[in-house]
Amino acid sequence: MSTLHAGEAWALYLAFASEQDPPLPSAPPLTVGHVMEYMFHLAVEHLTTDMMRVRLSAISMAHAVRGLPDPVESPLVQAAIAACEWADAHPEHF
Numbered sequence: 001m002s003t004l005h006a007g008e009a010w011a012l013y014l015a016f017a018s019e020q021d022p023p024l025p026s027a028p029p030l031t032v033g034h035v036m037e038y039m040f041h042l043a044v045e046h047l048t049t050d051m052m053r054v055r056l057s058a059i060s061m062a063h064a065v066r067g068l069p070d071p072v073e074s075p076l077v078q079a080a081i082a083a084c085e086w087a088d089a090h091p092e093h094f
Helices: 007-020 032-044 047-066 073-091
Strands: none
Touching: 007 032, 007 047, 032 047, 032 073, 047 073
16 A cells, blocks of 8 residues: 555646646646546556556545546546556566
């Protein structure tokens, strides 16, 4: 289990967002595309799916407290998470 807190996870997203050209949004609402770009970054960094979920939960929480739809719950993001789970379970294919 991760000891990374939501505030820390959000700070990690903000650091990533600020380094992009052009920078990604630093506050909700984020699009599904923004979330997918962040997920790609996390995959390149070799984070496990569990750690990705922790990082993405900060995005979900930031949307929830503002009463906004959660882009992490989109079918595309959920399919990408499922693909990452499959890759975690089958490392021999990579």
